[in-house]
Amino acid sequence: AQSVSQHNHHVILSEAASLELGCNYSYGGTVNLFWYVQYPGQHLQLLLKYFSGDPLVKGIKGFEAEFIKSKFSFNLRKPSVQWSDTAEYFCAVISTSGTYKYIFGTGTRLKVLA
Amino acid sequence: GAGVSQSPSNKVTEKGKDVELRCDPISGHTALYWYRQSLGQGLEFLIYFQGNSAPDKSGLPSDRFSAERTGGSVSTLTIQRTQQEDSAVYLCASSLGGRAGPETQYFGPGTRLLVL
Numbered sequence: 001a002q003s004v005s006q007h008n009h010h011v012i013l014s015e016a017a018s019l020e021l022g023c024n025y026s027y028g029g030t031v032n033l034f035w036y037v038q039y040p041g042q043h044l045q046l047l048l049k050y051f052s053g054d055p056l057v058k059g060i061k062g063f064e065a066e067f068i069k070s071k072f073s074f075n076l077r078k079p080s081v082q083w084s085d086t087a088e089y090f091c092a093v094i095s096t097s098g099t100y101k102y103i104f105g106t107g108t109r110l111k112v113l114a
Numbered sequence: 115g116a117g118v119s120q121s122p123s124n125k126v127t128e129k130g131k132d133v134e135l136r137c138d139p140i141s142g143h144t145a146l147y148w149y150r151q152s153l154g155q156g157l158e159f160l161i162y163f164q165g166n167s168a169p170d171k172s173g174l175p176s177d178r179f180s181a182e183r184t185g186g187s188v189s190t191l192t193i194q195r196t197q198q199e200d201s202a203v204y205l206c207a208s209s210l211g212g213r214a215g216p217e218t219q220y221f222g223p224g225t226r227l228l229v230l
Binding site for chain 2: 034036042043044046092094100101103104107
């Protein structure tokens with residue numbers, strides 16, 4: 001069965017620190033990958049996605065993620081976080097072979113200290 | 115509308131009562147999804163609609179849960195005889211639909227359900 005693991009449940013950083021959030025998935029076939037963000041009091045918003053092509057994907061607000069197929073990973077990175085990045089981050093996977101439902105990780109709560 | 119809307123935003127109910135949660139997808143989106151976000155559980159898939167039909171109900175946790183979609187637009191998720199473990203945020207998402215393969219899903223703000 002498909003599954004997604006986010007290893008860091010809570011991360012606390014100071015402003016300007018670099019961020020890397022881990023995401024590993026379990027699935028033998030071809031997948032599409034997403035990172036969603038949920039800011040306090042707001043709904044889930046798409047941060048970035050990988051469907052095909054360049055495995056290094058750039059998203060909004062300076063975020064990027066790299067798809068490493070051999071490691072079944074899609075880690076999220078940002079070189080310098082801001083206080084406004086405080087949010088919960090969700091990795092999601094969807095199979096390309098006829099399914100349509102996201103399999104989500106359990107999320108990582110990021111708190112950035114000003 | 116501009117985005118997915120859900121109502122009510124919050125619902126408090128007593129154990130054993132029925133509740134109805136509503137989702138209004140983005141105009142023109144034929145695919146609609148319900149997810150549940152429970153504390154410590156992440157987001158779990160409940161049901162998927164393509165148009166008015168539901169090809170996949172596999173995520174519904176029990177027969178107390180049902181959903182329908184009429185006119186290819188608004189969907190209602192009904193929970194009968196609510197239990198305390200039903201307390202969660204219920205999220206709706208929509209996507210363009212109508213084509214093979216996965217698509218980006220757009221999420222609503224959710225309905226926070228508390229069963230006392």
